[in-house]
Amino acid sequence: MKQPASLLKWNKGGLKHPMARARGLGAGGGAVHHWVMQRITSVFAVPLTFWLCAAVAGHVHADYATFTAWLAQPMNAVLMILSVLTFTYHAAQGLQVVFEDYLHNEALKMFKLVAMKLIMIGLAVASVFAVLKIAL
Amino acid sequence: MAGCKFLFVKLYLGMFMTHERPLSPHLQVYKPQITSVLSILHRITGVVLCLGLFVLGWWLLAAASGPEAYATFQSVAGSPIGIIALVGWSFALFYHLCSGVRHLLMDTGLFFSIPEVYKSGYATLAAAALITAMFWIAYL
Numbered sequence: 547m548k549q550p551a552s553l554l555k556w557n558k559g560g561l562k563h564p565m566a567r568a569r570g571l572g573a574g575g576g577a578v579h580h581w582v583m584q585r586i587t588s589v590f591a592v593p594l595t596f597w598l599c600a601a602v603a604g605h606v607h608a609d610y611a612t613f614t615a616w617l618a619q620p621m622n623a624v625l626m627i628l629s630v631l632t633f634t635y636h637a638a639q640g641l642q643v644v645f646e647d648y649l650h651n652e653a654l655k656m657f658k659l660v661a662m663k664l665i666m667i668g669l670a671v672a673s674v675f676a677v678l679k680i681a682l
Numbered sequence: 683m684a685g686c687k688f689l690f691v692k693l694y695l696g697m698f699m700t701h702e703r704p705l706s707p708h709l710q711v712y713k714p715q716i717t718s719v720l721s722i723l724h725r726i727t728g729v730v731l732c733l734g735l736f737v738l739g740w741w742l743l744a745a746a747s748g749p750e751a752y753a754t755f756q757s758v759a760g761s762p763i764g765i766i767a768l769v770g771w772s773f774a775l776f777y778h779l780c781s782g783v784r785h786l787l788m789d790t791g792l793f794f795s796i797p798e799v800y801k802s803g804y805a806t807l808a809a810a811a812l813i814t815a816m817f818w819i820a821y822l
Binding site: 585589591592602603610613617640675677680 | 735739745746752760768782785820
């Protein structure tokens with residue numbers, strides 16, 4: 547059976563189903579990277595969680611001078627920055643999946659995803675800056 | 683005759699359900715079970731912990747801003763509501779941690795049979811409660 551000319555034209559590029567082309571919503575190709583990074587950050591997060599818990603429990607009642615002196619020590623500052631970066635990355639990835647599952651309006655979803663990522667980047671930058679300001 | 687009635691009921695309901703049909707992940711139409719409840723709890727604790735990250739950021743920024751800002755943070759964190767929130771966050775953190783480890787093990791193909799799913803599920807809850815209790819006992 548002879549295929550319509552238009553179909554042949556659009557099939558030249560690859561094996562994508564014509565319906566996927568028509569919708570323009572085919573897979574972006576970033577899902578595997580997202581999945582792998584979520585696992586990697588979760589593995590990093592396990593020891594960092596225990597360190598952060600001990601840090602919070604040990605210093606939540608500490609006065610200003612004690613806490614800043616403790617955070618100014620290189621190892622503590624590095625671990626705090628690593629924790630903040632790991633957790634914000636992991637949190638942004640997790641929130642992305644939640645948004646993708648529960649937001650069904652495509653335009654609003656994209657807007658909220660971008661806003662969420664910007665807020666998480668802002669949080670990470672602010673936290674890292676705070677640690678550096680204390681430590682340096 | 684009965685089939686005809688059923689068809690009419692279906693058509694009648696269909697008039698209302700066309701735009702209101704439940705979309706994924708169908709939280710409201712399934713009976714809660716340990717599998718789904720733990721999965722939902724993992725997600726809820728994850729979202730709660732995102733809010734906790736902002737409190738951590740506030741703590742660090744307060745310490746970077748000076749003694750007054752740090753004192754304000756400490757008065758909020760040390761208040762009864764602050765302590766309750768910290769206990770809640772610690773449980774959310776340890777539950778998400780234990781459940782996350784369980785998910786990582788499931789990624790390798792473990793715990794796929796129903797008895798294993800139940801056992802590992804209850805073990806996750808118990809471990810989270812135990813670590814939370816140990817953390818607060820050590821802290822006090």
